[in-house]
Amino acid sequence: MTSFCTNYHSPVSVEEAIELLRHYDGDARVVGGGTDLLVEMRRGLRRPVMAMIDATRIADCKIISRSDDCVLIGCGVTHTEIINNATIKKFGTCLAEGCGVIGGPQVRNVGTLAGNVAHALPAGDGTMGFLALAGEIEIAGVNGVRWIPARDSFAGPGRSVIDRHREILTRLRFRAAVIGEGSAFHRVMRPQGLCLPIISMAVSLRLDGASISAATISMGPVGPTPHIADAAMKSLVGDPPSAEKFSEAAEIALQNVTLRGSKYRATTEYRAQMIRTYLPLILARAAERAAASRHLAEGVAS
Numbered sequence: 001m002t003s004f005c006t007n008y009h010s011p012v013s014v015e016e017a018i019e020l021l022r023h024y025d026g027d028a029r030v031v032g033g034g035t036d037l038l039v040e041m042r043r044g045l046r047r048p049v050m051a052m053i054d055a056t057r058i059a060d061c062k063i064i065s066r067s068d069d070c071v072l073i074g075c076g077v078t079h080t081e082i083i084n085n086a087t088i089k090k091f092g093t094c095l096a097e098g099c100g101v102i103g104g105p106q107v108r109n110v111g112t113l114a115g116n117v118a119h120a121l122p123a124g125d126g127t128m129g130f131l132a133l134a135g136e137i138e139i140a141g142v143n144g145v146r147w148i149p150a151r152d153s154f155a156g157p158g159r160s161v162i163d164r165h166r167e168i169l170t171r172l173r174f175r176a177a178v179i180g181e182g183s184a185f186h187r188v189m190r191p192q193g194l195c196l197p198i199i200s201m202a203v204s205l206r207l208d209g210a211s212i213s214a215a216t217i218s219m220g221p222v223g224p225t226p227h228i229a230d231a232a233m234k235s236l237v238g239d240p241p242s243a244e245k246f247s248e249a250a251e252i253a254l255q256n257v258t259l260r261g262s263k264y265r266a267t268t269e270y271r272a273q274m275i276r277t278y279l280p281l282i283l284a285r286a287a288e289r290a291a292a293s294r295h296l297a298e299g300v301a302s
Contacts, residue, residue: 007051014140017053017168022142024051026165032056032075032115055168056112064088066176073172075114079126080105082113089297091176093289094183094202096297098129101187117150118169120160123221125200129185131218131226132202133174141167154225181206182289184282184298188274197221198266199274205241205286212236212287217249219275222257229253241287246280253279 011017021028028051055061061076064085071091073082079099082088089096095113102108102116102125116126117137127150135150139162150172153161162169177183183204189197199219206214215236217229232253239245254272261268289295 008054009051010054010057012057013059014168014170017055017058018140018142020051020053021166021168024049024165027051028053028165030055030118030164030168032112032118049165053168055114055170058170061170067173069175069178070173071176073113075112075168075170075172077112077114079103079108079111079113079116082126083108083297083300087176089300090295092129092133092174092183093177093295093297094132094185094204094286095126095129095174096300097185098125098127098187098200098202100297100300101125113172114169117153117172118160118162118164120154120156120158120225122154122157122223122225123197123200124226125185125187125197127226128200128202128218128220129183130172130174131228132183132185132204132216134204134216135172135174137162137169138171138173139167140170145170147173151226151228156224177204177295179293180208180290182286182291182293182295184285184289186278186282188278196265199271199278201275201279201282203279203282203286205236205283205290207241207287207290210240211238212241213238215283217253217279217283219253219257219279222259222271227257229256231256236283241284241291243280243284246283247276249283250276250279 029049031052056076061074063074065072079102082099113126116124136147137150138147185202187197187200201219204216215233220226232249235252259268259271
């Protein structure tokens with residue numbers, strides 16, 4: 001750790017953390033699990049800092065709770081804790097499914113959803129599920145506290161509107177699913193086990209009688225930031241769920257993204273085919289869950 005910073009602090013309150021950030025005046029960095037940040041620092045992709053501020057010891061940061069119609073997640077909650085939480089599996093199914101495929105057990109035991117979102121990579125699996133739930137994040141800093149939609153926090157690959165030298169992502173929240181709502185997640189990746197996905201997608205649907213009344217679709221990597229497929233979402237509203245409608249939505253989604261190829265992961269054409277193949281299936285799974293009020297996360301222990 002000494003090659004990355006001179007001092008390491010574990011504040012027990014948000015106020016203490018903010019005071020430390022004020023003291024270091026931009027030469028400190030907030031860290032959660034560190035599963036991305038420390039790797040990047042080791043590779044020389046992030047500059048060393050005078051201090052790291054560990055947010056995982058802040059009071060109540062490890063709590064998952066309900067407040068009115070929202071589920072609240074503290075900044076220190078790990079992917080494993082999300083996967084094992086009955087509330088999230090029932091009311092935010094796609095988030096549990098996304099966190100369930102992150103890294104291996106060691107990474108999931110240490111890494112946090114807050115870190116996943118704050119690190120602002122364009123293809124974080126936990127991030128995709130959270131965005132499909134229209135999640136919001138609480139940011140605390142020297143200038144006060146504010147809530148913003150998570151989708152508005154991404155400024156580019158690894159770039160966030162959060163000033164990670166002066167602010168902390170303290171909590172996350174999403175509206176708990178109600179009767180008639182369902183969500184689902186799926187990731188395509190190389191069988192060799194490369195940690196980065198070819199494509200990750202998450203969806204959330206609400207049914208009003210026999211028709212879709214609301215939809216959210218998130219996917220990545222399809223650009224410098226996670227993509228919210230607004231046009232495809234709008235195309236679903238007002239019609240009954242069907243295989244034909246879901247395939248049409250996939251084509252609309254593809255018309256509104258610019259996919260890039262990667263010699264390490266997949267060609268542009270292959271990524272497009274994976275969206276055509278799997279997005280209709282994920283939409284169908286979410287619709288089935290919404291119609292049956294069944295929220296059992298696949299691939300996640302119950």
